[in-house]
Amino acid sequence: MVNTPNLVAWMERHQISLYLMAILAGGVVGFLAPGSATVLEHSINPVLGLLLYATFLGIPFASIGKAARDFRFLSTVLVLNFLIVPLVVWGLTRFIAGDQALLVGVLLVLLTPCIDYVIVFSGLAGGAGDRLLAAAPVLMLAQMLLLPLYLLLFVGPDLVAAIDPAPFVEALIVLIITPLAAAALTQALARRTGAGAAVMSLMQALMVPLMMTTLAVVVGSQIVGVGQELGSLLSVVPLYAAFLVVMVPLGLIASKPAKLDVAATRAVVFSGATRNSLVVLPLALALPGQLDLVALVVVTQTLVELIGMVLYARFLPLIVKEHRQQPA
Template sequence: MYESLLWPVLVMLLYATFIQVPLLHLREALRDYRFLLAIVVGNFLVLPLLVAALLPMLPADPALRLGMALVLLVPCTDWFITFTQLGGGNTPRAIAVTPINLLLQLVLLPLYLWLLMGDGLTGVFDVATLIPAVLIVAIPLALALPCERWFESSHARGRIRERLAVLPVPLLALVVLLIAAAQAAHVYEAAGTLLQSVIPVCILYLLLAALAARFIASLMKLPVDQGRTLAFSFGTRNSFVVLPFALTLPDGWRIAAVVIVVQSLVELLGMIFYLWWIPRRLFREPS
């Protein structure tokens, strides 16, 4: 029963997320080549290497490692913007690069999984079982494109989109509750592993991702506000997009969905720390 409710809620969550992504403004993301290069190199080269280094720290359970790989390989497209604004980053640039992050992650994720998991994924992803997950991502994305044009056609309609921006938070909470209810047995069985291995790896990722942002920002000589934006992009991950794929996995692999939810909760708490650490310590304004 819980899983049957989960699918429509996920569709609504992804739609509410995608309509906040400026998909029609890709050209704006290409104007600042230096910042764009920093975002792309960091999210799609440096961080996948970091994920490859972190996965061996988990128990040799391919389902656990798959869940961690799925969620850590995809940069966030929604609350990344919110936290960038709260943390004194460059919000216009965060908004501009979001479509690039979304499109590249959808294209590159299969390649990354193949490189990281190799033959361990043989027979796990069946084309027939993947179709529902693909549709759950593709339908909201396809609906978001014409809706974005409609929202931008007038100021009044734009305000409707602003009101819809609050929906991802309660919908995410509902998704977490539904997954916890549907996967209660898996959560109970893996509680020790989640506490001893999964959560520490998630915390370590947050720390190293921010330090990677500091290194790349220094290397590229980015201004402070863009460095902060880089850090929030590297620290936040896109769990909503990969959840449908984790939920279609065979029974022995269902713990992957639990790992994704746990990472999201750790990340949310980690962002509270980021809001203090990033602007006050890691990317301070020059005195």
């Protein structure tokens, strides 16, 4: 008989390897059964919603108020994501400015900071997950308001007029507000009933399998398209890799004036580097026909970023500890 606590502990210790295996499995299924892409694509939002629900359950909501009052952390994250990152993205995208589909895809994903699995990966590196959770609603609202402005500045008014905001609003409601409210309700029930505590225990045990399922579904649903457009998509891989590299020193520099502690600094770096690819994918899929390639550009960023997150989780604690000390 399987010892569940030991199995959960084993998955948590080996979660990075399991995530890479899930990506590989999703790619294999996508290639061998290309007809499954439609079913997998429709599965993205439900699976991602469950993942976010489990993620939100893992952080006590009692800590959110304190984290939200941490003006230094919140202001640092906002400055990094909405002032510094757009400048970096503008510079990087000059290399593909002549291809509108590639340009739109890179802009769409790199201008939107992650508000979901960044908490997971930051936690692997000892980052302040409660502060990232507190910042998530602000980051989501800010990117909804600012993304059209950035696209207007970087691409032009014709593209902005062609974008339907409905998928983005739907993603906010389905993928953020609903799981967040459900997690808050579950925690409230857990303080009063055994049923709520049982649900929390179950979702915590399912955290790694849910992340694996999400990654496999996303990769499996898009891998055939990625293969068909590989020549075009390869041109954005160096841009995504360069973004991950440059955001480490920029995140450290942005954190310095606020004198953030080690955990908060790691969280800031992850926030600046990790993008909202899984949430903006429905928006990319809703773009008009001449921009079909945009969704594949977004998925390509996901693949590059996941490799980058493995490296971040391994090496960022060493880099941050070397440059910053815990305040007295």
